[in-house]
Amino acid sequence: MSVRWQSLIAVMLAGLLAGCGGDASKARFAENSALAKQLLPKARKAVQKTLDEHFGAPLDSVAWLKLPVNYGKAEGTVKSVDGLKLSVEFNKEASDVDGLTSPELARAGLLFTSGVSAGKQVLLAKFDPKTNVFEALQTLDSPPAKDDTFVAAGHFLRHGRKLYARHCQHCHGVSGDGDGTTAKYLNPRPRDYRLGVFKFTSTGSFPAPIKATRDDLKRVIALGIPGTYMPSFVPMLKENELTAIIEYVRWLAMRGEIEKGLITELKGEYSRDRSKDEGIDKSLETYLGEAYPNFVNEIAGEVGEKWSGAEEEGTAITPKKPRTQDTAESRHRGKELFLGNKAKCVNCHGPAGRGNGPMTEDFQKNPTTNEVYAERGLFDVWDQPIKPRDLTRGIYRGGRRPIDIYRRIYVGIKGTPMPGNSQALSEDEIWDLVNYALSVPYDSQAPKLPKPHSVAEYSTEHGHAN
Amino acid sequence: MRKFWCLFFMFWPIAAIVYSAMSPAYGWWFPGDSVTELGQRIDNLFYLILIIITVVFIGTQMALGYALWKAAHNEDEKAHFSHGSHNLEVIWSVAPAVILLFLALYQMDVWRDFRVKAYFPEGTIETPIAEVTARQFEWRIRYPAPGKKLQPKPQPDDLYAVNELRAPIGRAVMIQLRSEDVQHAFFLPHLRIKQDAIPGQIIPIWFKAEKKGIYELLCAELCGWGHYKMRAQLTVEREVEFQDYLKKLQTDQNYDGFPTSDSVAKKEE
Numbered sequence: 001m002s003v004r005w006q007s008l009i010a011v012m013l014a015g016l017l018a019g020c021g022g023d024a025s026k027a028r029f030a031e032n033s034a035l036a037k038q039l040l041p042k043a044r045k046a047v048q049k050t051l052d053e054h055f056g057a058p059l060d061s062v063a064w065l066k067l068p069v070n071y072g073k074a075e076g077t078v079k080s081v082d083g084l085k086l087s088v089e090f091n092k093e094a095s096d097v098d099g100l101t102s103p104e105l106a107r108a109g110l111l112f113t114s115g116v117s118a119g120k121q122v123l124l125a126k127f128d129p130k131t132n133v134f135e136a137l138q139t140l141d142s143p144p145a146k147d148d149t150f151v152a153a154g155h156f157l158r159h160g161r162k163l164y165a166r167h168c169q170h171c172h173g174v175s176g177d178g179d180g181t182t183a184k185y186l187n188p189r190p191r192d193y194r195l196g197v198f199k200f201t202s203t204g205s206f207p208a209p210i211k212a213t214r215d216d217l218k219r220v221i222a223l224g225i226p227g228t229y230m231p232s233f234v235p236m237l238k239e240n241e242l243t244a245i246i247e248y249v250r251w252l253a254m255r256g257e258i259e260k261g262l263i264t265e266l267k268g269e270y271s272r273d274r275s276k277d278e279g280i281d282k283s284l285e286t287y288l289g290e291a292y293p294n295f296v297n298e299i300a301g302e303v304g305e306k307w308s309g310a311e312e313e314g315t316a317i318t319p320k321k322p323r324t325q326d327t328a329e330s331r332h333r334g335k336e337l338f339l340g341n342k343a344k345c346v347n348c349h350g351p352a353g354r355g356n357g358p359m360t361e362d363f364q365k366n367p368t369t370n371e372v373y374a375e376r377g378l379f380d381v382w383d384q385p386i387k388p389r390d391l392t393r394g395i396y397r398g399g400r401r402p403i404d405i406y407r408r409i410y411v412g413i414k415g416t417p418m419p420g421n422s423q424a425l426s427e428d429e430i431w432d433l434v435n436y437a438l439s440v441p442y443d444s445q446a447p448k449l450p451k452p453h454s455v456a457e458y459s460t461e462h463g464h465a466n
Numbered sequence: 467m468r469k470f471w472c473l474f475f476m477f478w479p480i481a482a483i484v485y486s487a488m489s490p491a492y493g494w495w496f497p498g499d500s501v502t503e504l505g506q507r508i509d510n511l512f513y514l515i516l517i518i519i520t521v522v523f524i525g526t527q528m529a530l531g532y533a534l535w536k537a538a539h540n541e542d543e544k545a546h547f548s549h550g551s552h553n554l555e556v557i558w559s560v561a562p563a564v565i566l567l568f569l570a571l572y573q574m575d576v577w578r579d580f581r582v583k584a585y586f587p588e589g590t591i592e593t594p595i596a597e598v599t600a601r602q603f604e605w606r607i608r609y610p611a612p613g614k615k616l617q618p619k620p621q622p623d624d625l626y627a628v629n630e631l632r633a634p635i636g637r638a639v640m641i642q643l644r645s646e647d648v649q650h651a652f653f654l655p656h657l658r659i660k661q662d663a664i665p666g667q668i669i670p671i672w673f674k675a676e677k678k679g680i681y682e683l684l685c686a687e688l689c690g691w692g693h694y695k696m697r698a699q700l701t702v703e704r705e706v707e708f709q710d711y712l713k714k715l716q717t718d719q720n721y722d723g724f725p726t727s728d729s730v731a732k733k734e735e
Contacts, residue, residue, distance in 0.1 A: 167695070322723070323720075401718065
């Protein structure tokens with residue numbers, strides 16, 4: 001008995017000493033191991049190193065200026081210098097003054113733009129938002145003087161991380177992989193940002209899908225996604241908090257995409273199954289020393305361009321004609337398109353719009369690998385089974401405004417088998433489909449079209465009812 | 467030492483009373499006066515009970531203190547064992563029973579006005595202004611189109627909002643409360659309204675807000691890990707503003723990328 005007690009106490013003590021989750025300050029972003037395990041161990045390490053260098057860790061994030069992320073910057077002037085302490089005044093006109101008062105600036109750097117330290121960065125240990133006093137991490141070689149100007153960058157990332165950790169992480173995961181602790185209980189699964197694909201956007205998909213804009217992400221956070229577990233976060237989160245979270249999510253998405261890009265590139269030559277090849281180590285070393293750094297920049301540039309491209313003027317899909325009047329005729333035309341071969345909606349959404357079309361019963365092919373899925377039904381790019389929307393329920397995940405439905409039909413839903421129809425359908429046809437889709441939940445109340453006389457009408461079953 | 471124990475046991479009730487008396491000054495109290503008349507009546511009930519229990523508390527504590535103090539100085543008399551006093555038992559059973567019965571009867575009209583449908587203010591039942599559906603972890607709100615009645619089932623022209631309930635000032639209005647998943651509680655602390663939302667039930671709640679403002683709407687039933695996220699707001703505004711809001715919702719909801727006649731050049735957000 002006593003031995004058992006002793007061992008129990010020993011276990012408890014060990015537990016106390018080890019703590020619960022290890023050292024949080026050493027937390028790292030999870031690797032995309034499904035992809036990374038296909039690489040040679042050395043190549044895998046190289047990818048990790050690149051990501052650590054350019055993105056850092058959750059608690060020690062790095063603002064990679066090559067990416068189109070608004071890291072948040074605040075301009076200001078030095079008031080006085082006292083050893084390590086810099087008393088400053090912020091430029092109130094700075095557009096990002098929101099969130100400035102947060103201590104998030106503490107671990108940011110100050111970049112001096114004038115005076116002896118111009119062009120130099122000072123790393124900070126502390127920031128007191130009440131007195132606006134910074135404390136530098138180490139003694140300054142050439143201390144800035146009064147009236148020197150500076151830019152402090154990076155507080156959105158830090159503020160965003162804190163908010164993300166509090167509100168988003170338990171579903172979307174630390175690295176945005178959609179695999180947080182609560183994720184496994186949810187259906188549909190939370191979005192995995194790492195493909196950089198977001199479903200409900202205002203941007204187009206032809207010829208190539210365009211990324212989500214900041215406003216698209218904001219709309220989703222503000223309105224939630226009915227029919228899923230994504231709730232609305234407004235009015236709980238304020239404007240500056242939304243901004244910070246959105247930048248952080250974009251940053252995570254870019255990180256995931258760059259990770260995937262690097263792995264895909266390295267996989268060509270340095271996949272795991274080539275570990276026995278002669279001279280592969282040497283070749284990898286040469287590659288990492290010569291072409292690789294350029295490639296890292298190249299892919300970051302590519303990914304960045306896609307994201308900044310989405311923010312450009314005119315990326316939002318807007319109809320060229322106003323909505324066709326919602327008449328019985330328009331709905332009827334929509335219904336014919338819905339059932340017809342031109343739009344092919346019925347193949348997935350089913351004849352009554354219940355989301356049970358023939359495609360959902362068939363084995364589908366994975367469009368990227370060309371392999372047939374082991375199970376029946378449709379799958380999205382995250383390899384999750386997905387159901388076509390049941391239109392009779394009146395729940396519209398991407399919004400219920402006519403323009404939202406228009407965009408779903410025109411653009412499709414990115415990452416899912418719902419295709420864009422901008423090429424197949426005319427403007428009028430899309431509006432007819434919108435009118436029909438919005439009428440499906442209320443089908444029984446719909447005004448009846450005057451029926452052309454037919455034989456069936458005079459059959460005994462219906463009598464002469466008209 | 468005997469005196470020490472007397473003082474020790476007397477210190478705590480006094481500390482409790484001082485602490486309670488200080489509470490309002492430190493904001494540990496109601497969030498301001500109720501903005502509904504019914505809420506004020508609920509507050510009055512609360513204060514009545516507070517007064518009764520304060521009197522009882524002070525009385526019993528003083529009696530206890532007196533007994534302690536007196537016994538501490540009483541060297542002559544010895545304690546004796548007793549099987550109890552029938553008269554005392556009757557007194558301390560009947561007295562609380564009378565108080566409780568009084569409260570049960572006295573609060574009845576407030577309860578009736580708050581809960582009994584037949585006593586809801588005229589016009590509220592026939593024309594609920596909105597249906598509020600709680601779900602993990604948000605409040606989804608459905609208004610009827612301006613000039614129409616809210617139907618139990620969604621209608622094509624219904625208007626939808628999330629986490630933002632609006633109501634006109636000075637008019638008794640009713641909402642229908644539902645839950646889509648688990649049990650939630652619709653809590654408007656400034657209006658003194660707290661009502662559980664139960665899956666499968668439609669529960670009517672009425673209120674008549676007398677003061678313009680934005681009030682917190684919270685979930686007051688632990689409904690899951692995201693319970694804290696259910697922080698919405700109730701905006702009480704003038705009737706005209708409320709109608710304008712509904713019209714704006716309608717315009718937004720019918721937005722097809724083109725400005726309509728009632729929204730001048732609304733730019734795509």
